Amino acid sequence: MPLQESLDLGASYEAWPFYVVCDVSQSMWHQRWHPNESLSPHYVMNTSFAGMLEAIDKDISARHIAHLSVIAFHDSAEVVTPLCEVADGAPAAPIYTLPKGNQTNYAGVFKKLATVIREDTRRLTEQRRHVKGPAVFFITDGQPEVGGSRQADEVWLPERDKLVDPGFAYRPRIIALGLGTVDERTLRRVATTDPPGAACIADPGTTPADLLRSIIDIIVFSVTHSSASGSFVFETPRGMRRVA
Template sequence: MSLQESFDLGTSYEAWPFYVVCDVSQSMWHQDWHPDELLSPHYIMNSSFAGMMEAMDKDVSARHIAHLSVIAFHDTATVVTPLCKIADGAPERPIYALPKGSQTNYADAFRKLDTVIRQDTARLTEQRQHVKGPAVFFITDGRPEVAGKRQADEVWLLERDKLTNPDFPYRPRIIALGLGTVDEDTLRKIATDDPAGAACIADPGATPADLLRSIIDIIVFSVTHSSASGSFVFDTPKGMRRVA
């Protein structure tokens, strides 16, 4: 029996959650940083996410195994697109409807992600799905900041460590993707090393617009190839280099 036939007969019950977590703080969209709005990271993400879902939907394995959610964070974190099976599409709101905010609250981003992943995996398990370890693509362009001050590492790392606790059966792998002024040490702290994660930072001179397009391409590549192979697959986006 072919893969397509098994899907058509409904014999596959595997679910693989993928989360795209987007920094939508001021530095991602404000004209002081991006005079040409059409080339801002925020605009590129907004205009690319619908096509990202469509590209995944064309892949048989991703269509029937992969589930995708989009979370945006600034002063607070918000679920823009609740986790949905690729074949079902975005159920409630457009996948590209990202908000705009001011601060870069990493603690709330990880707090929200922890809550959402636990709820999603519990729901999928109740549906008798075999849930594979979630993967998170964390896109950010700066340092964590709240109320105009640097958010201390111990504050946001506390929330990140709850999410990545080895006792959590669905502990996610986190891929940190850094643009702008984000520093290497911060990216390393975001990314997981077990299960395998990665941290990538922009090459000098790489433009935010080109980087975001490359990141979207790699997310599509990762989701489709991981779904087909059964093992997580990731490649460094063009214009970036690995730091972990």
Template sequence: MRTEVLPCYVVCDLSSSMADHVGELNLGLREFRAAVCADAPAAARTRVGVVGFAGIPRLLHPLRPITELPELTVPRPRVGTNFGLTFTFLRETIERDVRALKADQSLVRRPVVFFASDGRPTDPTTWPKAYDALADPRWPTRPRVVAYGIGVADRRTLGRIGVSGVFLGQDGIPVATALGVSVTRQATPEHV
């Protein structure tokens, strides 16, 4: 029997402007992991990868079962908030991961990307092209992208990114709630 897998990527802005919010992100990740793990079928199919970015993106945690979701470490201050490189890196990562899952005979649901940032890129004129490649409807593996605004977030930029949903911490929505809703939406039969 083929295993059903829901790939979920948590993409965290770890630039210097976000240093005060790492605790909030970690709390949200812990609560999200606990909520999903409380539902055995959801826990069995959910795989989570974590990407951190500032000037350049880094894979902090490869796609693994949600039970292995780690805490983020408080980064040293990093210069830049390069959205474009992050979206390009994310597309390459998703492509590689989905290919590997399919090679293992897994039935792969459409990936979810949870993009957490204050929405203030340092590459404001170039990131949209990289984002368009990530969200290209002709790409069969394109993810559903949900944006989460941390701190005093730029709603306009996050609205352009979160085409499958935008949540704002400044509106009182916790990280875990936004993450949970994002994954739950994907888990419904109409999104298979």
């Protein structure tokens, strides 16, 4: 199901930040859930990101406009790859080594994202780049959890709301992509409506490895087609359905 929103067309001095935010809590990698490591979501992400960047770099429209960053979250959140222009060497970066954590700290990752996006957009504007509204692909397989218990909505939602506050000129759109035990209500609350985002959840019976490959394909599609058209473009990944 396509999602499009018109944005100003621009020239090569434009910068469009895209963030891939990955849940790396235990349920994404532990043998308890994934006896075959090569089929775990963590493994698929680790081995697919270099190819994802390579595919984006080959697209003439995207390579000088798209800027990409990878952020991982678990007990805390960390920038795996700082935001950089795809044509500026991102595909040549070392193999992406995502950390492995335990918990699913939504409050921590939204707080980190707010800081990172503000710093990145400030740096780009200082370089006299025309910055398009950032897009966040938020990949998770579980409910927010810290200290062995559910992280309350009143703890993580305020951090998410600060990130997308209308007072921030570069507030991001969020595409929430859920597999595993995450529920529809949580995904709908993560995704943005202004600017328009989306929430997608896995169809029953689809393996996590297949879902992650499909998600990565759609991220490539979204970045390249958005860069070419000047409008944000997204389609529901195979094996998923839209819930918002």
